[in-house]
Amino acid sequence: MGSRLSVIDEMFLWTHRGLGLPIVMQGLWRTDGVVDAAALEQLCDRIASGPLGRRVRRPRLPGARPEFIVDTSRYPLSFRSEPVPVEQVIEWADAQALVTLDPERGPGWRVAATLDSDGGTVVSVTCSHVLADARGLINALHDAMNRTSSAPVDSAPVSDRADAVATTARVLRGLTRAVFGLIVSPARRAELRGLGASPAATRGPDRHRMSSAVVEIDAALWDEAASTAGGTPNSLLLACVGHLARRENETGTVTLSVPMNVRVVKDPDTTITSVDNAVAMVAVPLTPLTTLAEIRRLCREAFASPPMSSPAGFPAELLQVVPDRLAHRLADGPGQRDALCSNIGTVDISAFDGHPTIGLALRAVHPGATTSQLNSTSTRISGYLCRIGTTYTMSLVSFEVVDASALREQALLSLATFGITARVW
Numbered sequence: 001m002g003s004r005l006s007v008i009d010e011m012f013l014w015t016h017r018g019l020g021l022p023i024v025m026q027g028l029w030r031t032d033g034v035v036d037a038a039a040l041e042q043l044c045d046r047i048a049s050g051p052l053g054r055r056v057r058r059p060r061l062p063g064a065r066p067e068f069i070v071d072t073s074r075y076p077l078s079f080r081s082e083p084v085p086v087e088q089v090i091e092w093a094d095a096q097a098l099v100t101l102d103p104e105r106g107p108g109w110r111v112a113a114t115l116d117s118d119g120g121t122v123v124s125v126t127c128s129h130v131l132a133d134a135r136g137l138i139n140a141l142h143d144a145m146n147r148t149s150s151a152p153v154d155s156a157p158v159s160d161r162a163d164a165v166a167t168t169a170r171v172l173r174g175l176t177r178a179v180f181g182l183i184v185s186p187a188r189r190a191e192l193r194g195l196g197a198s199p200a201a202t203r204g205p206d207r208h209r210m211s212s213a214v215v216e217i218d219a220a221l222w223d224e225a226a227s228t229a230g231g232t233p234n235s236l237l238l239a240c241v242g243h244l245a246r247r248e249n250e251t252g253t254v255t256l257s258v259p260m261n262v263r264v265v266k267d268p269d270t271t272i273t274s275v276d277n278a279v280a281m282v283a284v285p286l287t288p289l290t291t292l293a294e295i296r297r298l299c300r301e302a303f304a305s306p307p308m309s310s311p312a313g314f315p316a317e318l319l320q321v322v323p324d325r326l327a328h329r330l331a332d333g334p335g336q337r338d339a340l341c342s343n344i345g346t347v348d349i350s351a352f353d354g355h356p357t358i359g360l361a362l363r364a365v366h367p368g369a370t371t372s373q374l375n376s377t378s379t380r381i382s383g384y385l386c387r388i389g390t391t392y393t394m395s396l397v398s399f400e401v402v403d404a405s406a407l408r409e410q411a412l413l414s415l416a417t418f419g420i421t422a423r424v425w
Contacts, residue, residue: 003067003068003276004065004066004067004068004158004163005056005065005066005067005068005130005320006276006277007316007317007319007320008277008279008280009130009276009277010065010066010319010320010327011319012128012129012130012277013056013066013103013104013130014324014327014328015129016102016103016104016128016129016130017324018373019324019325019328020328020373020376020377021366021369021373021374021376021377022366022367022368022369022373023128023129023364023365023366024097024101024126024127024128024129024364024365024366024367025126025127025128025129025132025133025134025137025362025363025364025365026093026096026097026124026125026126026127026362026363026364026365027124027125027127027134027137027138027141027360027361027362028093028122028123028124028125028214028359028360028361028362028363029122029123029349029352029357029359029360029361030089030116030120030121030122030123030357030358030359030360031120031121031123031351031352031353031355031356031357031358032119032120032355032356032358033119033120033121033354033355034115034119034120034121034355035113035121035123035352035353035355036353037077037079037113039352039353040077040079040111040113040123041077043111043144043145043352044074044077044111045074046144046147047074047109047111047125047140047141047144048072048073048074048107049072050140050143050144051132051136051139051140051275052108052109052127052131052132052137052140052275053070053071053072053074054068054069054070054071054108054131055068055069055071055102055103055104055105055106055107055108056068056069056103056104056130057069058104059160059163059164060160061160061161061164062164062321063163063164063165063167063168063321064160064161064163064164064167065163065167065320067163068131071106071107071108073106073107074107074109074110075099075107075109075110075111077111077112077113078096078099078110078111078112078113079112079113079114080092080112080113080114080115081115082114082115083114083115083116083117084114084115084116084117084122085116085117086116086117086118089116089122089425090212090213090214090404090425091404092114092122093122093124094212094365096110096112096124096126097124097126097365097366097367098367098368099112099126099367100367100368101126101127101128101367102128103128103130103131108127108128108130108131109125109126109127109128109131110125110126110127111123111124111125112124112126120358121355123352125137125141126365129277129364130277131275132275132276132277133259133275133276133277133279134342134344134362134364134384135261135344135345136275136276136277137275137362138344138347138349138362138386139275140275141349142347142348142349145349145352167317167320167321168321170315170317171315171317171318171321173315174315174317174318175315175318177315178315209374209402210366210369210374210397210398210399210402211397211398211401211402211403211404211406211407212363212365212395212396212397212398212404212407213395213396213398213404213407213408213411213424213425214361214363214393214394214395214396214424214425215393215394215396215408215411215412215415215422215423215424215425216359216391216392216393216394216422216423216424216425217391217392217393217394217415217420217421217422217423218390218391218392219387219389219390219391219392220390221420221421222236222392222420225418225419225420226292229291229292229293229418230291230292230293230296231291231292231293231295231296232292232296233343233385233387233392234296234299234343234385235292235293235295235296235299236292236418237341237343237383237385237394238256238258238284238286238295238299238341239286239290239292239295239418240383240394240411240414240415240418241256241339241340241341241381241382241383241396242254242256242286242290242339242341243414243417244339244381244383244396244398244410244411244414245338245339245380245381246288247380251287251288252287253285253286253287254285254286254338254339255283255284255285255286255337255338255339256283256284256285256286256337256338256339256340256341257281257282257283257337257339257340257341257379258281258282258283258284258299258302258340258341258342259279259280259281259340259342260279260280260281260282260302260303261279261345282302282303282305283302283337284298284299284302284341285298286298337378337379338378338379338380339379339380339381339382339383340379340381340382340383341382341383341385342364342382342383342384342385343385343386344362344384344385344386345386345387346386346387346388347360347362347386347387347388348388349388350388350389357388357389359388359391359393359425360386360388360393361384361386361393361395361425362384362386362393362395363382363384363395363396363397364382364384364397365397366397374399377399379399380398380399380400381396381397381398381399381400381401382396382397383395383396384396394411394422396411408424411424412424
């Protein structure tokens with residue numbers, strides 16, 4: 001027996017099954033020399049035996065939640081010895097996300113690598129968002145690279161029958177409270193009537209494909225720009241992505257979805273890495289006049305308020321006991337904003353196989369997304385920030401700017417408004 005999926009895990013499972021935009025996490029790191037293919041094969045073996053070595057098992061009884069069970073299967077390492085031109089690294093990385101990952105049958109992750117024309121190595125690690133969030137992916141990768149990872153063990157396995165009883169009891173208690181809330185609260189009744197309402201009015205033209213860009217900024221320059229404007233590195237990210245999300249001549253409010261890390265270290269002495277989707281979503285509204293200091297305040301207020309979750313006071317577990325399509329309809333809304341901004345934080349992967357890391361990026365990609373799936377989201381752009389050493393890396397995925405060179409140019413212009421210069425991958 002393994003651990004049961006959370007509500008957030010199941011939300012990503014619905015998208016994998018086609019009820020929304022498919023989501024795959026991708027970590028990219030670059031070294032200053034040629035990494036031996038044998039060392040990468042050993043890395044794959046350690047990842048497979050670590051916390052990402054799992055898949056989803058569907059329950060046998062209605063009402064029980066799906067669970068993660070151990071699965072050490074893996075894709076063969078994809079290693080390209082013919083160098084890729086450095087200006088085509090992102091194009092190569094985009095292609096690596098097209099390989100099918102299956103969190104239910106496995107494998108749910110994959111490693112690919114290529115040499116680049118500067119004599120370095122680029123490594124891509126893709127992982128279904130069902131298995132891990134960005135911080136979880138980097139935690140698993142860090143431990144595998146440092147040979148410290150171990151597979152998670154559930155010390156108190158729960159049968160499908162026991163989980164179904166416990167889950168149903170929680171849902172019934174929550175439903176009782178929710179129904180009482182509907183009786184006394186007009187606001188909750190209005191929220192319930194609005195379930196399933198789509199933010200289609202904010203969408204632009206049909207999206208036929210996406211574009212992506214990655215830029216690097218000196219950490220000292222980024223931090224100084226944020227501090228000078230009364231903000232933080234995080235509020236500067238929101239300002240930049242909000243600027244990119246704003247359409248030409250648009251003067252109204254754009255709303256950003258911001259993941260909040262709710263990961264809890266249960267046992268600091270354990271060697272088991274937490275890779276679960278330990279995030280909750282909050283909303284931060286921005287206008288063209290919102291300053292970094294105001295963004296900082298808005299973020300503090302958003303993080304202190306209840307995150308976006310189940311509607312109208314109904315228990316979140318309700319989404320796990322109703323059919324997938326109904327659950328997806330009920331949950332439609334959390335995370336669906338004009339832009340998504342994810343500050344992943346500092347990443348401790350300084351070297352591998354004796355070669356220093358000279359670049360690292362993390363992002364969510366959407367392999368094989370159809371036009372209808374692209375149109376199902378109101379999100380215009382997603383931005384991801386991480387720091388390694390003295391460098392910040394900002395990764396962008398646009399749903400409206402379909403030309404990568406145009407997206408890079410827009411990113412550089414947005415950063416320039418804050419006095420920041422950047423290097424493109």
